[in-house]
Amino acid sequence: MIVNKKQACQEALVHRILTLDIQPGSTLDETLLSEEYGLSRTPLREVFQKLAGDGYLMLNENRGTKVSSMDLTSMRNFFQSAPMIYAAVARLAAENAVGQQIEDLKHVQSLFRRAGEESETQDMAMHNHRFHRIIGEMAGNPYLSPSLNRLLIDHTRMSQMFYKPINSKERLLVWEACDQHDAMIEAIEKKDPGTIVNLTIKHWELSRDKIEKFVRPDPLDVDMGLQQAGE
Amino acid sequence: MIVNKKQACQEALVHRILTLDIQPGSTLDETLLSEEYGLSRTPLREVFQKLAGDGYLMLNENRGTKVSSMDLTSMRNFFQSAPMIYAAVARLAAENAVGQQIEDLKHVQSLFRRAGEESETQDMAMHNHRFHRIIGEMAGNPYLSPSLNRLLIDHTRMSQMFYKPINSKERLLVWEACDQHDAMIEAIEKKDPGTIVNLTIKHWELSRDKIEKFVRPDPLDVDMGLQQAGE
DNA sequence: ATAATACAAATTGTATACAATTACAATACA
């Protein structure tokens, strides 16, 4: 079996970045990684350039390569542009999707559902990522896809955080998201742009609320610390 | 004076691509260009990777790098997504622009107007390109800017074609576009998102009509070829 | 004459040595 070491390295890095195995903002060591993936520095640097172009990494002249950070500004920009891009891409996907792509989407969705059933949160996030990238491919618009893909990078990295602790209440939300995926597939098959845009907005709002809930959880009872003293 | 050869090479290539000096779809010769810009192939290839990431070039494994093509599909996708992205970016620009950026924008606009007065069509296209990129920078949304910048690449390349032959009727359209730029600057200074979105749509429609007119010119008189024979 | 094959040339990809730059630590100085 012939494998392309360079491509394997690239995919491995993408996976490690999306799963937060390599944290946002952390520096990548050329020498270390080139040894780890059995490449010399030249092709590894080309991988870096490619991943930087896709928005995974940031190259800083003479001072190394960092994983794209996720600070407050990024989050604000993310929430500002995600719904518009997601909706636009979904509409185009419904208009332009071809058979093979729909098959791929169904397959990834089945993997996503299974990961949900088995509470494999990391797999869930990755299959979800792939699901939405396929929708991007269906849209087939090279002017929009770079924006979509950048949004998905950060969306997936965020979801790694909030998928983790699943209580029974939150578990219901997972099934809801999963069912939305199914409905989206159906709308794409029927080439129904109106429906998929609505579904996409709902899907976005579900995810957004989940993120918001994670960032701003229910506050602790203000009396908590006072009970003993006050009682 | 210290110059960064690599960066100079990159900027030169961008300029040559945007001005159609290197045509869409044409292949780039690594050896030739590395000699031309006094670099070895390694850093030149890194420039290629960067420009490919920005949408100027396409890298094909083991079969060279080509300038991004502009075929019928690209055009369709372009017209489909440009208004949405332009409008969204303009709105964010009005909301987020800072003083220095507004100064830069005014300066580029003065260069654009002068180029128009002197009918330097190539300069016009390039200053116009810079004008709209600055608006992209003002928006400061890293999720949208890659889409905007890709649109601008192809928009500028198209405008190289249709700016060229300026008759007195078309000249008026140039002044109209120029005045729209001024109005846009004003709206940005006033932080007036509503106005700039409207202006941007109008500006887009003007440009779109111009492209359409170029692609589908007034047809020749159908009797032209028959006059002699029929008379 | 056409198609298939083999060989040569050109092009692209990778490894490695070397140069340039930055980061860090030790020392000198205020």
Place this chain on the structure above:
DNA sequence: TGTATTGTAATTGTATACAATTTGTATTAT
């Protein structure tokens, strides 16, 4: 004690030699 300064180590950038792949051409067989 705190701040410059210098030298050294580590990291990043570039050139070049070499390997792999593709492209073009000539030769052979059908």
